Amino acid sequence: MEGFTHLIPHAAGHEVIRQRRRDLTLVRMTPDIIYDQMIGAGCARKLVFSWAGNPGVGSLHRFRDAVEHAWPVPLEIEEHSHAGMANRYVAGASGLPFAILRGYRGTSLASQTAGVAEVVCPFTGERLTAVSALRPDVAVIHAQQADRLGNVQYWGITGVQKECVLASARSLVTVEAVVDVLHPRPGSVVLPSWAVSYVAVVPGGAHPSYALGYSARDNDFYVAWDAISRDRATFAAWLDEHVYQRPAAPPGPDGDTVLAGDTGTGR
């Protein structure tokens, strides 16, 4: 599930929690509140990430509880830098086994994390860092719009979602709205329908993250999450009230799911 602060697919994450999925390997540059919730709900066996905080607020307490106290279940971690994770997605999207960057040199991360290795440039002899490709089974992202054919458009902070979708075997895009025509937006990314497996209409599906042009980031909720998540019982009560007891978001006016072109036969 990607979305760099913007366009985080929260509603989809809540559905994963409701379906009580277990033993997932969760991949995300910034786990953010959504993975804090999924980790606290016991969905994850492993987390692959590069920055696990509540942006501008502090710790992700459910993540910390899992790492420090194995609650509710032990959490294996595979930790990178942002540049490393971004390049791992680029390698996956490019169909390459690894990507190259100047990074990790001299850090303690290099010795703690598999999938980081030194390579020598065949042309200059410079020592560089290779990071292994990410190839998730499923990518889940949120976007502003899809058209009736399942072409998807998103804009604003576009993050690493294109690379995530193209690196993954299958993909689901939740969208704010289905429109007749995708009007081009400055700086937008358009994913053609044949590169996306499924589109689901979920207005507000990014909250408390946001969809530029449709909603604003609910900064007050990010601040409030600190107290909600600090205590196991408070967290469990929140999860029960706001996720388990709440049905999946009602389908949009055009039906719940638009099948896009790629049903996941290739990467």
Next chain:
Amino acid sequence: MSYTADEMMTVTAARALRDQMTCFVGIGLPSEAANLARATHAPGLVLIYESGTIGAKPGALPLSIGDGILAETADSVVSVPEIFNYWLQPGRIDVGFLGAAQLDKFGNINTTVIGDSYADPRVRLPGAGGAPEIAAACREVIVVIRQSRRTFVDRVDFVTSVGFGDGPGSRQRLGLTGAGPSRVITDLGVLTPDPQTSELALSGIYPGVSVLDIKGRTGWDLRVSADVSEIAAPSEAELTALRDLLATMPASKATEGAAR
């Protein structure tokens, strides 16, 4: 006008930025200082956030590096792979502006774990984010951090981002292209690296703070630079601009403060 130690720190950090510089900004204290600089003496400061927003001109202080206001006011918004590969890595950015949980005498930064064991940490911190490559590739790095024996340690428990590594020559041996930390700005004063030893030395003191105070809140035997000087208190204009800026933060956050 009276002021707090945090305000003195943020004002000092803002003064370190010059107009027209390009600045890769971390969230929290660095973002406050960079936006203060832009609101005062450096209106042409180019703010770059790792969310891919280049030339962001937020009118309100963002809570996260991905607030909508950054994208809406940016000169250009690029993808996350692009911000790291095309903009940061080749050394296009003048200054990296970072926070830290732990810092050592060679300016190495820890934001990953506290404790001896990575596998079984005493405190699990958020991790690296963009910091390792910011610290490696920006032409210079400025660190903003509150000073205590807990945060200023002889050796960091985990090197998340490299300052001067083991000392002189480390950065060259590691192939790090930027010059490394040029100063560390705390709530007590300013430290700068000794050109010979690369060790951080006290070079500036805030009004009303003593060298003894600062040494007492440093976890190594802090050297004092021969030309250590007192740093001017914040002007009324600086304080007013800072308080106006902080008033734009979400209300629940502005009162909470210490969690950053």
